[in-house]
Amino acid sequence: MKSYVELSTLQVTVAALLIIVNAAISLALRLRLERSFLIASVRTVLQLLLIGLVLDWVFQVERTIVVIAILTIMTGIAGYTAFTRTAHAYAGMLVDTMIAVWASSWFVLAFAMFAVLQGARSWHDPQYAVPLLGMILGNTLNGITLGLAGVLDGFQSGRGQVETLLALGATRWEAARETIQKALTTATTPIINSMMVVGLVSLPGMMTGQLLSGVEPIEAVKYQIVIMFLVASATALGSVGVVLMAYRRLFNKHHQFQYDRILKK
Amino acid sequence: MATAAPLLESRGIGRQHRDRTAWLIRDISFALRSGDGVALTGPTGSGKTVLLRSLAMLDAVDEGEVLWHGTSPTSDEIPVYRSRAIYLPQRPRLFEGTVERNLQLPYSLAVHRHQVYSRENIVSYLDQLGRDEHFLALDSMNLSGGEIQIVALLRAIQLAPTLLLLDEPTGSLDESTTQQIEQLVTHWMSEAVGERGFVWVTHDATQTERVASRTLQLWDGQLVELETHQ
Numbered sequence: 001m002k003s004y005v006e007l008s009t010l011q012v013t014v015a016a017l018l019i020i021v022n023a024a025i026s027l028a029l030r031l032r033l034e035r036s037f038l039i040a041s042v043r044t045v046l047q048l049l050l051i052g053l054v055l056d057w058v059f060q061v062e063r064t065i066v067v068i069a070i071l072t073i074m075t076g077i078a079g080y081t082a083f084t085r086t087a088h089a090y091a092g093m094l095v096d097t098m099i100a101v102w103a104s105s106w107f108v109l110a111f112a113m114f115a116v117l118q119g120a121r122s123w124h125d126p127q128y129a130v131p132l133l134g135m136i137l138g139n140t141l142n143g144i145t146l147g148l149a150g151v152l153d154g155f156q157s158g159r160g161q162v163e164t165l166l167a168l169g170a171t172r173w174e175a176a177r178e179t180i181q182k183a184l185t186t187a188t189t190p191i192i193n194s195m196m197v198v199g200l201v202s203l204p205g206m207m208t209g210q211l212l213s214g215v216e217p218i219e220a221v222k223y224q225i226v227i228m229f230l231v232a233s234a235t236a237l238g239s240v241g242v243v244l245m246a247y248r249r250l251f252n253k254h255h256q257f258q259y260d261r262i263l264k265k
Numbered sequence: 266m267a268t269a270a271p272l273l274e275s276r277g278i279g280r281q282h283r284d285r286t287a288w289l290i291r292d293i294s295f296a297l298r299s300g301d302g303v304a305l306t307g308p309t310g311s312g313k314t315v316l317l318r319s320l321a322m323l324d325a326v327d328e329g330e331v332l333w334h335g336t337s338p339t340s341d342e343i344p345v346y347r348s349r350a351i352y353l354p355q356r357p358r359l360f361e362g363t364v365e366r367n368l369q370l371p372y373s374l375a376v377h378r379h380q381v382y383s384r385e386n387i388v389s390y391l392d393q394l395g396r397d398e399h400f401l402a403l404d405s406m407n408l409s410g411g412e413i414q415i416v417a418l419l420r421a422i423q424l425a426p427t428l429l430l431l432d433e434p435t436g437s438l439d440e441s442t443t444q445q446i447e448q449l450v451t452h453w454m455s456e457a458v459g460e461r462g463f464v465w466v467t468h469d470a471t472q473t474e475r476v477a478s479r480t481l482q483l484w485d486g487q488l489v490e491l492e493t494h495q
Binding site for chain 2: 254
C-alpha cells in the first residue's frame with residue numbers, strides 16, 4: 001500500500017481553480033494582475049512538468065555523463081542569475097560569480113555525497129545529487145547575490161571613507177575590511193535567520209515534501225538538518241568567495257582603489 | 266656636502282582620461298625639498314586634484330614616477346609612504362561617532378601602531394584654535410564644513426607626517442576658519458623646521474602669499490613654476 005495519496009491529473013486541475021479565484025478577484029477590482037497570474041501559472045505547470053520528465057529520464061538512464069550535464073546546467077543557470085541581480089558590475093564579474101557558485105556548491109555537494117550520504121550507490125547517484133544540488137543552489141544564490149550587491153554598493157557609496165583610510169596609510173585590506181564585513185553579514189543573515197527559526201515558524205519545503213510522501217518525521221528531520229548545514233556552508237563559502245574576488249578586482253596591489261571599475265548596470 | 270634627494274619628486278607624471286582619449290595631466294615634473302611650502306594654483310578642471318591624488322599614489326599614473334627621498338616606493342611600501350605624505354581631499358570624510366573617535370581611528374591601522382593617541386597633544390592644538398576638550402565629544406555627523414576640515418587636518422597632523430598634500434582645504438570656508446587651518450599647518454611646519462613640506466591647492470592669491478614659499482601653476486594639464494616669493 002502506498003503511504004501517500006498519489007495525485008491524479010484531475011486533482012492537480014482542482015488546485016488550479018484557486019488561481020482562477022485569484023484571477024476573478026483581480027478582474028473584479030481591476031488590479032490587472034490576471035495576466036501575470038495566468039502566465040505564472042502556465043510557467044509553473046510547464047517548467048515543473050518539463051523538469052519532471054527530465055528527472056524521470058535522468059533517473060532511468062543512470063549515466064554519469066548525463067548526471068554531470070544536468071548538474072552543470074543547473075549550476076550555470078544559478079551563476080548567471082546571481083550575476084544579473086546586482087545594480088553594479090565590474091569587468092570579470094560573470095567569471096567571478098560563476099567560480100563562486102560553482103566551487104561552493106560542488107564542493108559542498110561532493111562533501112555530502114562522499115562523507116555524509118555513504119549509503120548512496122555512487123557519488124553521482126541522481127536521486128541524491130540532483131535534489132541536493134538544487135537545494136544548495138537555490139539558497140546560495142541569494143547569499144551570493146546579496147554579498148556581491150552589498151560589497152559593490154558599499155564600495156560605490158563608501159568611496160570617500162575607503163580613500164580616507166588609504167590616504168592615512170591603510171593597506172587595501174584595512175581600507176576594505178569594514179565594507180566586506182558588512183556585505184558578508186548581509187549575505188549570511190537570511191540563512192542564519194532561517195536556521196534560527198526552522199521548525200518553530202517554518203517547516204522547510206524539503207521536509208514537508210518528505211512528510212507528505214510518508215517518511216517518518218525523525219528521518220525527515222535528520223535530512224533537513226543535513227540540508228541546513230549544506231546550505232549554510234555553501235552560502236558562506238560562495239559569498240566569501242565572490243566578495244573576495246570582487247575586492248581583488250577593485251583594489252590593486254599598489255593599495256589603490258579602482259573606483260572607475262565599478263559600473264552602473 | 267652632497268645635496269640630499271628632494272623630499273618628493275614628480276618625474277614626468279601623466280594621467281590619461283578613463284577612456285584613454287585625452288591626457289588629464291602630462292609631463293609634470295617638479296621637486297619639493299624639505300622646508301618647501303608649495304602653493305598649487307590653476308583654473309578649475311586644470312588637473313590639480315588629479316595631480317595631488319597621483320602624488321599620493323591613490324591613483325595609478327600612466328606615465329612617469331613619484332619619488333620619495335629619491336626612490337619610488339614599492340607596492341608594499343605605499344601604505345608607509347602615504348602615512349608620511351598624507352593627502353587631504355577637498356571634502357574630507359569623517360566616520361560615525363565622536364570627533365575623538367575619528368582622531369583615534371588612524372592608530373588602529375598597522376602602519377601607525379607604533380604610535381599612541383595623545384589627547385594632550387590634540388588639546389594643545391585645539392587650544393591654539395580657541396577650542397577646548399568639549400569639541401572632542403561632539404558627534405562628527407553634526408559638524409559644520411569648517412569643523413570637518415579641522416578634524417580631518419588634526420587627524421593627519423597628529424601623526425607627524427613629513428608632507429601634506431592639501432586639496433583646497435579652505436575653498437569653501439569663512440575667513441576665521443581659513444585662518445585656523447593656516448595656523449595649524451604653519452604650526453605643524455614649525456614643529457620640525459626645514460624637515461617638512463606641503464603642496465597646497467588654493468585659488469586665493471593672498472593665501473599663497475601668507476602660507477607658501479613657492480607657487481606652481483597648473484594650466485591645461487601642464488605645470489609652470491611662477492616667481493618665487495619671500
